Amino acid sequence: xxxxxxxxxxxxxxxxxxxxxxxxxxxxxxxxxxxxxxxxxxxxxxxxxxxxxxxxxxxxxxxxxxxxxxxxxxxxxxxxxxxxxxxxxxxxxxxxxxxxxxxxxxxxxxxxxxxxxxxxxxxxxxxxxxxxxxxxxxxxxxxxxx
Numbered sequence: 001x002x003x004x005x006x007x008x009x010x011x012x013x014x015x016x017x018x019x020x021x022x023x024x025x026x027x028x029x030x031x032x033x034x035x036x037x038x039x040x041x042x043x044x045x046x047x048x049x050x051x052x053x054x055x056x057x058x059x060x061x062x063x064x065x066x067x068x069x070x071x072x073x074x075x076x077x078x079x080x081x082x083x084x085x086x087x088x089x090x091x092x093x094x095x096x097x098x099x100x101x102x103x104x105x106x107x108x109x110x111x112x113x114x115x116x117x118x119x120x121x122x123x124x125x126x127x128x129x130x131x132x133x134x135x136x137x138x139x140x141x142x143x144x145x146x
Contacts, residue, residue, distance in 0.1 A: 025081035030088065033073050037135070040065040041128065048125040059118060066131065067110035074100045089142045099142060106134040 040062035046052040047059065074096070082093050092099050109130050118124040 025076045025078050027085040027087070030073075030076045030085065033069050033076065036069045037066050040069075041131065041135075044124050044128055048121050048128055050121060054120060054124075056117060059124060060114065063110045063114040063117075063127075067107045067114060070103045070107035070110065074103045087144055089144050092142045095141075099138070102134065102138040102141070106131065106138070109134060 043052075043058055043062045047054055052058075077088070077092050077096070077099065079093070082088075082090060113127045113130070118127045
């Protein structure tokens with residue numbers, strides 16, 4: 001997956017930052033967390049595509065948001081929340097260990113990128129490829145199509 005695909009996915013996710021901290025396992029809380037990740041990916045994609053100038057603080061904030069949000073995202077899928085979310089596959093609850101491992105990998109990859117902060121748009125693009133592959137794999141396995 002290339003960063004252009006990630007940027008398109010971020011655009012579809014709404015590319016908005018959300019300050020939701022709810023941990024209630026509802027469709028709305030799950031979407032709010034995904035929008036945080038999408039917004040962060042969108043901010044980095046804008047730099048990678050040259051639409052925005054490189055800004056280390058923006059990159060740090062985006063990677064931090066992705067890392068911290070990915071850590072708490074699986075908490076939104078507690079037992080008993082299997083119904084009422086048309087986007088979440090039942091496979092999530094059937095394969096919770098894999099679902100959690102995928103979220104942990106996204107978080108770890110974002111933390112690795114944060115520790116070795118991408119220093120230019122090309123490096124951000126490479127980081128987006130790594131993070132985007134994580135997102136795409138999880139969505140393919142666990143997100144129901146619309």
